Amino acid sequence: MIDLSKTIDLSTHYLGLKLKNPLVASSSPMCGDIANVRRMEDAGAAAVVLQSLFEEEIEIESNELDRFITQGSELSPEALTHFPELTRSFSGPDAYLEHIRRAKQAVKIPVIASLNGTSKGGWLTYAKQMQQAGADALELNIYYIPVDPQITSAQVEQTYVDLVQAVKAEVKIPVAVKLGPYFSSMSNMAARLDAAGADGLVLFNRFYQPDYDLESLDVVPNLILSNSHELLLRLHWIAVLYGTVKADLALTGGVHTAADVVKAMMAGARVAMMTSALLKRGISYLDTLSTELLIWMGEHEYDSIRQMQGSMSRNAVPQPNAFERANYVKVLSSYSMR
Secondary structure, X not given: OOOHHHHOEOOEXXXXXXXXXXXXXXXXXXXXXXXXXXXXXXHOOOEEEOOOEEHHHHHHHOOHHHHHHHHHHHHOOOHHHHOHHHHHHOOOHHHHHHHHHHHHHHOOOOEEEEEEOOOOOXXXXXXXXXXXXXXXEEEEEOOOOOOOOOOOHHHHHHHHHHHHHHHHHHOOOOEEEEEOOOOOOHHHHHHHHHHOOOOEEEEOOOOOOOEEEOOOOEEEOOOOOOOHHHHHHHHHHHHHHOOOOOOEEEEEOOOOOHHHHHHHHHHOOOXXXXXXXXHHHOOOHHHHHHHHHHHHHHHOOOOEHHHXXXXXXXXXXXXXXXXXXXXXXXXXXHXXXX
C-alpha cells in the first residue's frame, strides 16, 4: 500500500512560516491549556493560535475598566451587566505572556499569539511583549460592534487601519488581522489593511449574539458551534480577494471535513482554521482530517496543496460572475418548490 504522506505534499506557507499542512487550531479557550496544545501538535496541527488576550484584561490591570463600569452604571442600569463575569475570570497579561513562553517550550509548531480589542491604547506594549515572549506571529482579533449612531462607517474602517499600522510599527513578527464580514466594501477594506501592512487576513470572525431569557427577562450568552454551511461566506470572499492582496488569506469558521479544507484551499486560503470541529469530535480529529485530506488528494491526483490553492478563485474559474450579483437571479430561479 502506497504511503500517501510520502508522495503528496501537504505543506503550505502562512505569515512567512512554512507549515507541514494547512490545518491550524484557531484561537479558543482550548488553547489556554498547554496539555491541549501538545495534543494538537501530536494530532497533526501545523500551528496553533492561542486564546486571545482581551483589551478588557489589560484595562483591568490599570483599573480603567472598573472605572468605566462604574461610570456606565450611573447612566444605564444595564451597563453593569455586560462585564461582571469576565472581570472575575481574567488571569491577566503577565500570565498570558508566560503562557506563550510555556507553549513555545512545549511544542515545535508555530505559536501565534492573539490580541482582541479595538483601540491602540496601552496594549500596543503587549504586542511587543508577545513578540519578546517568543510568539511566531500575532493575530489581531478585532471584535468591534459599533452601536453609536454618531460613528460613521469611515471612522470604523479607519480605526482598523490605524490599529494595524500602530501594531506593525511595534513588532517585527508577522501580523494577521481577523475580521468580521460586515463591511459595506469588503474588497476595499481588505486592500486598505493590506496597504497598512497586514501580513494575513483571517476570514471571518464569528460574532456571538446574546439571546433573551423570557422567564428572568435577562440578556444571556448564546454560543452555537459552527457547521459546514458557514463555510460558504468565507469561500466567497477568499475567492474574491485571492490575487488582489499580498496578505495571506486564512479561512476560519465552518471547517469540519476534509472536503471543507479542500474547498478553502481551492478558494485561495493558505490555511484552514478550526475550533468547533475539535470541540465536537476531540483534538484527535485533526489526525483524521489529515488522513482524509491525503486520501482525497490521492484519488483526485493532486500532488500538493500548492497545486490546488486558488484554483477556484474568482480570477481562475470560467464564470467569475458566480461571485457577483449576476448570479443572484440564477440562484433564486434554481429553487423549485416541493
